[in-house]
Amino acid sequence: MTASGPLSHLKIVEMAGLGPCPLAGQLMADLGAEVIVIDRASGSRDPAEINRRNKKSVALNLKSEAGREAALRLIGRADAVIEGFRPGVMEKLGLGPAVCQARNPGLVFGRMTGWGQTGPLSKRAGHDINYMSLSGALAAMGPRDSVPRPPLNLVADYGGGSMFLIFGVLSALLERQVSGRGQVVDAAIVDGVPAMMGVFFHLMQAGIWDTQREHNMLDGGAPYYRCYETSDGKWISVGPIEPQFFAELCQKAGLEHVGPHDQVDKANWPRLCQDYARVFRTKTRDEWTAVFVDSDACVAPVLTLDEVESHPHNADRGIFFRQDGILQPSPAPRFDRSAPGPVRAPVAPGADSDAVLAAAGYSADEIASMKADGTLT
Numbered sequence: 001m002t003a004s005g006p007l008s009h010l011k012i013v014e015m016a017g018l019g020p021c022p023l024a025g026q027l028m029a030d031l032g033a034e035v036i037v038i039d040r041a042s043g044s045r046d047p048a049e050i051n052r053r054n055k056k057s058v059a060l061n062l063k064s065e066a067g068r069e070a071a072l073r074l075i076g077r078a079d080a081v082i083e084g085f086r087p088g089v090m091e092k093l094g095l096g097p098a099v100c101q102a103r104n105p106g107l108v109f110g111r112m113t114g115w116g117q118t119g120p121l122s123k124r125a126g127h128d129i130n131y132m133s134l135s136g137a138l139a140a141m142g143p144r145d146s147v148p149r150p151p152l153n154l155v156a157d158y159g160g161g162s163m164f165l166i167f168g169v170l171s172a173l174l175e176r177q178v179s180g181r182g183q184v185v186d187a188a189i190v191d192g193v194p195a196m197m198g199v200f201f202h203l204m205q206a207g208i209w210d211t212q213r214e215h216n217m218l219d220g221g222a223p224y225y226r227c228y229e230t231s232d233g234k235w236i237s238v239g240p241i242e243p244q245f246f247a248e249l250c251q252k253a254g255l256e257h258v259g260p261h262d263q264v265d266k267a268n269w270p271r272l273c274q275d276y277a278r279v280f281r282t283k284t285r286d287e288w289t290a291v292f293v294d295s296d297a298c299v300a301p302v303l304t305l306d307e308v309e310s311h312p313h314n315a316d317r318g319i320f321f322r323q324d325g326i327l328q329p330s331p332a333p334r335f336d337r338s339a340p341g342p343v344r345a346p347v348a349p350g351a352d353s354d355a356v357l358a359a360a361g362y363s364a365d366e367i368a369s370m371k372a373d374g375t376l377t
Helices: 020-030 065-076 097-103 128-135 154-179 189-195 198-205 243-253 266-280 285-291 312-317 353-359 364-372
Strands: 011-015 034-039 055-059 080-083 108-113 184-188 226-229 235-238 299-301 320-323 326-329
Touching: 011 020, 011 065, 020 034, 020 055, 020 080, 020 108, 020 154, 034 065, 055 353, 065 097, 080 154, 097 108, 108 154, 128 154, 128 189, 154 184, 154 189, 184 189, 226 266, 235 285, 243 266, 243 285, 285 299, 353 364
Parallel strands: 011 034, 011 080, 034 055, 080 108, 108 184
Antiparallel strands: 226 235, 235 299, 320 326
16 A cells, blocks of 8 residues: 555654653654554554554564664664653663664654753653643642642643654754754653743733632633533533623623623632533533534533544544544544545554564565564564
8 A cells, every 4th residue: 555644755663662752653653654663572452552553563672682783774764763761771772863873864863751861850750740840831720729630641741742752853854854964852841841831921921820720811710711510510611712702602601791801800700700600500511512502602512532423523524533443533634635544553563573674674584583583572
């Protein structure tokens, strides 16, 4: 099958791991890149492991000289390698940037970490919640009188991590078209999360945002930008920031309307939040959804993961699909000319070892020998 998609000309080697790096590889594979995962050992196929879709896998013993050489041969043919280990791990494996770029001077070497390749915390363990803590983002999330609450691991691992790894790798590949040279991309989550927060630093220093949780426009403090419980114990989201949309919300829901100046006056917010909460508890979530179905009041039902597939807008756009019975998001974004081909289901770790190595120039006898001596795990 001929590869299609805007990234179909790219070959990427992904070192198997968890979290941000596998998502970055999946998103690029979704757009057509040939992504080969180097796994430590073969395993069984999990059709629900969505981060493995559209990828190939080879299982190598990287502690053996033959395994390292096989990895280097694959990396030597690649445009980029992405890895999510602590600093120094790839060097210990004999696969650090210097070694890989000596084999392939045009290689972009994407390094995904939480703390970064340098700094006092660079050697420390950590997770999404820790990285977000240092950015100022976590302190701004959650109820006013309770603990900060992480928004799943979307902001740090995947927003400040995966997306900046992709951004960095693709930027370096674009620069390579000018210089002809590869480079190392230090994609640190503690860099990425603050990079997304420019508007909040602006608002704080303009005196529009303060550090008290649930006391600002976008953190659940404003009565016109928050969620309300409905009579059936479900939730509805409202977000009409603009005065004309806010007026429509109030008119359709029978809420007390205040003018634009009073709308943004924080002194009014506690009372309005309580009053609006009482009104939204008079109908079910789906009844409120019907009230606002053709409205610009910026109202939407809060759907659970098992409800999203059947929402009319999601269904019309095909935002979710099923493969082998597994519900999953469709590739994004969309392209009018170089659309990716059909999604290939996740394969088992090591499932493509023979084909990947054959494409890299290994003979059938060499592959058989590698299986016999444990190079292929």
